[in-house]
Amino acid sequence: MAKTKLENLRLGIFVVLGTILLLFAAYLIGNRQNMFSKTFEITAVFKNATGLQNGNNVRFSGINVGTVNGIEMINDTTIQVRMVIQDNMRHHIKKNAIASIGTNGLVGSMLINIIPGLGTSSLITPGDELLSSNKIGTQDMMSTLSITNENAALLTADLLKISKTLTNGQGTLGRLLNDTIMANDLYKTMVNLKYTSYKANSTITHLNDIVGQLNFKESVADILFNDTISGEKIKNVIKNLETTSFEIDEMSKNLNLIISEINDGQGAISYLANDSLFVNQLEKSMENIEQGTERFNENMEALKHNFLTRGYFRKLEKQEKKLNNL
Amino acid sequence: MAERIPSVFEISKILERIKQFFIQIGELSFFARRFFKELFSVPFEFKELLRQCYQMGNRSLMLVGMTGFIIGLVLTLQSRPTMIQFGAVSMMPNMVGISIVREIGPVITALICAGRIASGIGAELGSMRVTEQIDAMEVSGTNPFKYLVVTRILATTLMIPILVVFGDLIALLGSALVENLKGQVSFQLYFNTVFDALSFGDLIPATVKSFFFGFVIGLVGCFKGYHCKKGTVGVGIAANTAVVMASLLLFIVDFIAVFVSDIFYEL
Numbered sequence: 001m002a003k004t005k006l007e008n009l010r011l012g013i014f015v016v017l018g019t020i021l022l023l024f025a026a027y028l029i030g031n032r033q034n035m036f037s038k039t040f041e042i043t044a045v046f047k048n049a050t051g052l053q054n055g056n057n058v059r060f061s062g063i064n065v066g067t068v069n070g071i072e073m074i075n076d077t078t079i080q081v082r083m084v085i086q087d088n089m090r091h092h093i094k095k096n097a098i099a100s101i102g103t104n105g106l107v108g109s110m111l112i113n114i115i116p117g118l119g120t121s122s123l124i125t126p127g128d129e130l131l132s133s134n135k136i137g138t139q140d141m142m143s144t145l146s147i148t149n150e151n152a153a154l155l156t157a158d159l160l161k162i163s164k165t166l167t168n169g170q171g172t173l174g175r176l177l178n179d180t181i182m183a184n185d186l187y188k189t190m191v192n193l194k195y196t197s198y199k200a201n202s203t204i205t206h207l208n209d210i211v212g213q214l215n216f217k218e219s220v221a222d223i224l225f226n227d228t229i230s231g232e233k234i235k236n237v238i239k240n241l242e243t244t245s246f247e248i249d250e251m252s253k254n255l256n257l258i259i260s261e262i263n264d265g266q267g268a269i270s271y272l273a274n275d276s277l278f279v280n281q282l283e284k285s286m287e288n289i290e291q292g293t294e295r296f297n298e299n300m301e302a303l304k305h306n307f308l309t310r311g312y313f314r315k316l317e318k319q320e321k322k323l324n325n326l
Numbered sequence: 327m328a329e330r331i332p333s334v335f336e337i338s339k340i341l342e343r344i345k346q347f348f349i350q351i352g353e354l355s356f357f358a359r360r361f362f363k364e365l366f367s368v369p370f371e372f373k374e375l376l377r378q379c380y381q382m383g384n385r386s387l388m389l390v391g392m393t394g395f396i397i398g399l400v401l402t403l404q405s406r407p408t409m410i411q412f413g414a415v416s417m418m419p420n421m422v423g424i425s426i427v428r429e430i431g432p433v434i435t436a437l438i439c440a441g442r443i444a445s446g447i448g449a450e451l452g453s454m455r456v457t458e459q460i461d462a463m464e465v466s467g468t469n470p471f472k473y474l475v476v477t478r479i480l481a482t483t484l485m486i487p488i489l490v491v492f493g494d495l496i497a498l499l500g501s502a503l504v505e506n507l508k509g510q511v512s513f514q515l516y517f518n519t520v521f522d523a524l525s526f527g528d529l530i531p532a533t534v535k536s537f538f539f540g541f542v543i544g545l546v547g548c549f550k551g552y553h554c555k556k557g558t559v560g561v562g563i564a565a566n567t568a569v570v571m572a573s574l575l576l577f578i579v580d581f582i583a584v585f586v587s588d589i590f591y592e593l
Contacts, residue, residue: 011384018488025521032521
């Protein structure tokens with residue numbers, strides 16, 4: 001009888017302890033799903049739920065504050081996610097907080113991250129809809145990475161070719177890397193360039209000073225830059241200049257033609273221009289004429305003093321004087 | 327080489343085995359129907375039920391506890407290197423916790439109990455049958471089915487879930503010990519992570535199916551022992567076939583339970 005009672009006691013302890021353990025486990029699981037604490041519900045709308053399930057955690061600044069309570073497809077691009085949040089979080093989450101879907105680690109389950117928004121905003125109330133940001137999914141990242149990898153492979157192949165060429169000293173860059181003489185020349189060029197640049201710099205500074213000293217307001221430059229009437233006049237002048245230059249050009253063509261005709265023609269001018277013998281004879285004739293004229297003058301002077309013709313010349317002088325007096 | 331054509335005798339032997347299998351299933355179904363019929367009829371053999379619960383529950387705890395502890399320990403030790411390779415060693419408690427609570431805990435506990443309890447019931451009832459004690463009980467006016475079968479099936483149905491709870495806890499302790507020694511994970515962090523990973527979708531189906539496991543163990547053990555034939559040799563056969571059939575049925579029930587819980591909980 002005593003043995004039976006002891007057995008019953010042990011059985012009672014076994015059963016009670018087992019039941020308590022089971023209930024405790026259920027309580028712990030339920031507590032983590034906010035089943036036994038005061039909660040409120042908020043929503044967020046996403047374009048893609050990316051594997052989110054009911055019961056997934058909701059984190060606010062990295063702390064578990066609730067769970068996903070429902071996922072509803074509103075239309076083909078809108079998915080509404082309902083979240084159950086611990087009531088004490090109402091004093092911390094603001095209306096401008098942003099919800100995004102993430103993963104718990106690289107291979108963990110999906111969760112919703114609520115990030116506090118920037119600036120000031122009022123506190124959230126039950127039923128509010130949070131702003132949401134749709135992050136790039138792992139699949140998208142992987143596909144982008146795949147393209148990047150392909151590009152990287154192509155780039156690497158090209159780089160390999162370039163590096164081989166460079167190492168072999170081919171091409172401009174290869175020579176640049178391997179040719180020591182060229183390197184020295186280049187160094188000298190660089191030094192010169194540096195010096196030139198320094199000089200150019202100082203020249204520009206000097207020019208700047210000169211330009212700065214110019215009084216634009218009262219100079220021709222001002223008229224050139226600002227006076228539209230003068231501008232129009234200058235335009236006309238340039239137009240006239242253009243016409244004139246055209247005419248000059250025509251004239252010079254005509255002159256060229258005349259000169260060539262003179263050179264090539266049979267006239268007296270051509271003869272005068274081209275026949276040197278004739279020119280010499282003409283020069284001698286001119287000298288003879290000059291000498292003849294001098295002798296003629298001497299003869300005339302002698303006639304003035306001759307007693308036969310002296311009266312005639314005096315008569316002429318008197319007539320001239322009369323005319324001058326009138 | 328020409329293929330050997332099975333003889334008519336061989337074919338008829340196979341057909342006979344298939345027929346026997348269906349007969350066994352049919353008899354087992356009738357046995358189960360009788361159990362439910364007797365379960366709700368007076369008088370209730372409460373004292374015998376408590377005795378059987380003690381025998382099957384308390385007496386199996388040590389075995390289940392040790393098995394669970396070793397399973398938890400070994401599972402963690404074996405999985406750890408692979409998880410390290412994947413860089414997911416921090417997910418060890420999640421993985422082990424879900425594995426133990428969902429599947430390993432209930433199945434291992436049920437298999438251990440099938441080995442210990444189903445064979446015990448089969449041998450006990452079988453020996454009672456061959457020594458005509460059951461017949462004597464019927465003659466004396468006691469309902470042997472109610473006294474021997476209903477109490478045992480009910481005891482296994484009630485005790486296996488509790489053993490599963492203890493088995494799960496001890497297995498998790500074993501796993502936590504390895505994590506604590508090898509990964510410097512505190513017990514608090516380990517159990518926090520485990521319960522973070524668990525949901526009612528893990529706990530409820532596992533608990534419900536462990537009731538069915540208990541029922542199957544008790545039913546098969548009692549059925550084999552109650553219908554024991556061929557004298558003392560039959561006792562051994564009853565004990566043996568009880569374990570084999572119970573283990574097989576456990577996996578079939580497990581499959582159905584997972585299938586059904588998948589519909590309700592989207593595992």
